[in-house]
Amino acid sequence: MNSALLDALRKGNRLALSRILSQVENGTEAGMAALEELFLETGNAHKIGITGPPGSGKSTLVNALARELRRREPNKKVAIIAVDPSSPFTGGALLGDRVRMLDLQDDKQIFIRSMASRGALGGLAEQTEALSQVFDAAGYDFILIETVGAGQSEVDVVNLAHTTIVVDTPGTGDDIQSIKAGILEIADILVVNKADRPGADQSVTYLRNMVEMGYARSINNGKHHLEDFREISEHETASAHWVPPILKTVACEFKGIQELTEVILNHAAYLRQSGQWHAKDKAAIRANIRHQLIASLLKDFNQNVPTDLVNSLVEEVQKRGISPNEAVRVLLTYNRNNSLESSE
Amino acid sequence: MTEKKIRVLIAKPGLDGHDRGAKVIARALRDDGMEVIYTGLRQTPEMIAEAALQEDVDVVGLSILSGAHNALVPQVIADLRANGQTDVVLFLGGIIPEDDIKTLLDQGVYKIYGPGTDTREVCKDIREAVKSKA
Numbered sequence: 001m002n003s004a005l006l007d008a009l010r011k012g013n014r015l016a017l018s019r020i021l022s023q024v025e026n027g028t029e030a031g032m033a034a035l036e037e038l039f040l041e042t043g044n045a046h047k048i049g050i051t052g053p054p055g056s057g058k059s060t061l062v063n064a065l066a067r068e069l070r071r072r073e074p075n076k077k078v079a080i081i082a083v084d085p086s087s088p089f090t091g092g093a094l095l096g097d098r099v100r101m102l103d104l105q106d107d108k109q110i111f112i113r114s115m116a117s118r119g120a121l122g123g124l125a126e127q128t129e130a131l132s133q134v135f136d137a138a139g140y141d142f143i144l145i146e147t148v149g150a151g152q153s154e155v156d157v158v159n160l161a162h163t164t165i166v167v168d169t170p171g172t173g174d175d176i177q178s179i180k181a182g183i184l185e186i187a188d189i190l191v192v193n194k195a196d197r198p199g200a201d202q203s204v205t206y207l208r209n210m211v212e213m214g215y216a217r218s219i220n221n222g223k224h225h226l227e228d229f230r231e232i233s234e235h236e237t238a239s240a241h242w243v244p245p246i247l248k249t250v251a252c253e254f255k256g257i258q259e260l261t262e263v264i265l266n267h268a269a270y271l272r273q274s275g276q277w278h279a280k281d282k283a284a285i286r287a288n289i290r291h292q293l294i295a296s297l298l299k300d301f302n303q304n305v306p307t308d309l310v311n312s313l314v315e316e317v318q319k320r321g322i323s324p325n326e327a328v329r330v331l332l333t334y335n336r337n338n339s340l341e342s343s344e
Numbered sequence: 345m346t347e348k349k350i351r352v353l354i355a356k357p358g359l360d361g362h363d364r365g366a367k368v369i370a371r372a373l374r375d376d377g378m379e380v381i382y383t384g385l386r387q388t389p390e391m392i393a394e395a396a397l398q399e400d401v402d403v404v405g406l407s408i409l410s411g412a413h414n415a416l417v418p419q420v421i422a423d424l425r426a427n428g429q430t431d432v433v434l435f436l437g438g439i440i441p442e443d444d445i446k447t448l449l450d451q452g453v454y455k456i457y458g459p460g461t462d463t464r465e466v467c468k469d470i471r472e473a474v475k476s477k478a
Contacts, residue, residue: 015428018400026348091349092374098395099384105391112398116349116379 006034009138010041014111017138021113024134025127035130038137043281045079045136046268047143049161051123051183054149056167057193059100060251062144066104068254068261069142076141077109081132083125085148086116093117097146111140123147123154129288132160150183158186159287162280163267165189165260168207170199184210187244188267191260195248207246242270304338305331350378350474352403355392356385357420360410365437365459369405372463373470389416393423396432402474408438413448421452433473437461 008016023031082097093116104110115125166187249256271277313327354370370380437457
């Protein structure tokens with residue numbers, strides 16, 4: 001990556017920003033080098049995750065939120081990262097979130113980037129966090145991250161967002177759905193969108209019951225178990241004091257958007273006051289390091305261990321000669337011996 | 345590392361509301377393994393250039409059935425260039441009279457496709473065009 005492009009990004013050149021985003025998304029050497037440099041300039045943006053089932057109105061809500069954020073904070077810039085799924089068969093993708101965001105196109109302080117998930121399963125793409133770091137370094141104050149239409153366990157966004165909004169719609173389930181583990185648990189803010197439809201108040205009631213149950217529990221033990229590499233700090237127990245508000249919106253008519261924006265900004269203030277902002281940042285960094293560590297270890301492994309050995313072990317296991325566990329032990333031993341040799 | 349994905353913006357400038365063709369092409373390119381950004385109906389040339397800039401696409405495909413291609417296409421090209429995106433491959437689909445085709449190609453359109461085009465041909469052309477730019 002030439003430093004001219006990085007300088008252009010720092011000066012606010014949007015084409016340079018866009019080019020660097022592509023390099024980072026594609027994981028090119030230049031892109032990774034740029035990211036290493038840019039990371040040192042991050043840490044200022046408020047990252048807001050928006051997740052929920054397909055068709056719940058996430059894109060429309062993001063459109064409305066971006067507009068409202070810009071109205072309230074005219075000097076601040078908004079970035080949007082909208083993730084849509086890649087086809088598991090062809091690797092292609094149809095990224096259609098922009099269709100709902102046409103209101104934002106003439107505002108040069110808003111930058112929308114569509115991303116294909118490229119096989120990642122947690123609701124985001126492999127490089128979504130990296131792109132958010134580029135936007136952060138480029139001086140974007142709010143970064144809205146829209147996940148793919150999520151089911152019950154696509155919860156990666158929580159590792160990266162300061163504020164996670166879970167969007168639901170009326171009539172998507174009963175009270176049992178709402179006490180299941182997973183996506184509803186990660187919400188800092190719950191939104192019942194399309195609230196002009198029948199059943200909105202009932203959805204709010206179900207969600208409120210769930211939140212109240214969860215609130216009692218989190219006071220009891222004050223712990224999360226979302227990421228096993230994460231350290232549970234004292235700050236995190238403070239999350240017991242934030243009870244996720246439940247809001248009704250009709251995003252396509254801008255109803256409830258001012259209230260939602262208010263709550264989002266309140267949440268940021270709460271995070272900063274309670275020390276949770278710092279704790280979340282730390283957790284995100286920890287998750288990031290862990291993630292990159294696994295990727296590097298795997299890359300090392302693939303370089304050290306010949307494919308032939310893997311293939312022969314697969315056959316051994318298929319013949320039921322050895323167990324998969326034993327195959328893993330053989331591979332790890334080989335890898336260890338091999339890397340020792342190469343480092344001496 | 346896997347092969348770099350081709351990113352394509354499919355847009356409909358102008359006021360005609362017939363987006364079947366644009367959707368068919370978007371779907372065909374997706375099935376060919378490309379990442380297709382679809383922006384929907386009634387886009388101005390400026391909006392299209394802005395989306396192309398933010399998405400850093402390799403290719404822009406326009407669908408025009410209104411007859412306004414002679415006004416819209418040169419404006420899209422001018423806006424793309426003004427943004428510094430001089431290397432984007434631009435293709436056009438729709439009802440384009442024979443007489444206009446040559447003019448549009450001379451202005452920088454890479455290929456023009458009429459009704460009944462085999463989508464496999466479009467995919468192949470795009471891959472070749474992007475490859476030759478790399």
